[in-house]
Amino acid sequence: MRWSRTVVALTATATLVLSTTGCGSTDADPAPSNSTGAPAGGPAVVASTTWVGALAKAAGIAEVTVIAPANVQHPPDYDPKPSDLAAVADADYVLYAEFDGFADRLTEAAGGDAELVPVQLENTPAVITAEVTRLGELFGTADAAAAWLAEFDSTYAELSGQVKAVTVEPRTAVSHLFMAYWAEFAGLQVTGTYGPAPVTASQLAELTAVKPAVVLANAHLPGANPDVDGATRVDIVNFPGADLDLLAVFRNNAESISAALAGP
Template sequence: MMKKIINFILLAFAGAVLFANEKTGERSPVRSASETKPRVVASTSWTAAFADIAGADGVETIAPANLRHPPEYEVTVSDIQKIAASDFFVYAGFERMMKTLGTSVGTVQMIRIANNNSIATVTSETAKIAEKLGTEKENEARLALYVNAIREAKAEIERRGKSNAKVLCHTHQRYLAADLGFTVAAIFGAEGVTANQIADAKSGGYDIIIDNVHNPVGSPLAEVAPKAVYVVWRNFPDKVERNALLRVVQENIAALMKAL
């Protein structure tokens, strides 16, 4: 039923565009295959940041970047029209909007990617996007900045003698923690912490507790582990801009370094 509604919206949108073009003499907002730069729309600021590293320019998003938990955003008619007018739509699959959109929107090329901030995932998933967009060279250059920032931070942590710190980490932040050289001893989240996890935090001798700003649940663990430094990281950029994901990891790293 929902797919029929979406198809109706797309047909109505196409008809409105055609009528407006005939009346004004302007061309369709849908880009033609001959245009060099594709129009890329992403579900959230996180998938948009992957598209940016892949080499896309001027990426637009559906969920506003200032939401605390963007995947919960509900898609609107105007959002569907925006997607329909794009060449590519980048999404992760866990967004609530995908229950409405399904796996196809008109003739738009849908690119599904995995989302976490590990070097391995960012490398593989941005390459997937770049192959579709034909932006492999841009991807290589932008990815290098991201990878170098993490590797330089890892080296600094080693110089400070902190790489052996015992880390208790939110499940959605364990990837960056591992790339920084830490061995994550235990994880928590995304649901609320359990009594057993609180007991473990109290007796486990953890040096660092890393929480997630988008669904923070680690404060009870920090309360019973006063010797552990408590830092909160993000995954979703709060702005859609060039090098957005690089800035996310730089800010996460800066918060960690300040706490150590």
């Protein structure tokens, strides 16, 4: 039976643990790998990855089942097992990003009962606000979504201010294409980007020539990031850990960027 759209707003919880390393799940994990473990009673929500699941949690869903394990380095490339997809059959909503490599398998497993909800993923205030608000309205948890967004706004402003307060010259960066928006968060000027294609020798020479202070590297695609002479590499994450705490992503990146800018 589909959950009523007029459910009582559920309060999203947040923890501070962030886990983004590793390269896959084990065969001993027979079920979808991540769940917030909150009390039952809300709509059954299945999310493709922890990033997607974090937005559902922020929107007020207390319990979210996630298909790609939190310890997969690049979750969109995860190859779901049949046991992973079994949970989709009982879902009221199936959330996914269109760039997820297994999105087709996920939506096929959903059949005709679950509502399929594509989600835009970008860790910027504008996109996060739009998606959390939209999901809160969809789930009937708008009050919880608004409360989380108020916390997000204050946390973002505080962390961004801390990073921008670190004195460094030049305040420039080269960045993986998918991480360039973190420069605005850090108060950095992007003077060059690379990816998603492999970096060529000529591109590396161009990146080196602009003499950036840091390289905003994609931690989820470690082999795609070049070493630029004279620049400090900062591994930036986009995907939360198993706790689905999106705020922890911002805390983690703020700490990493601040440390790189501060130097030894």
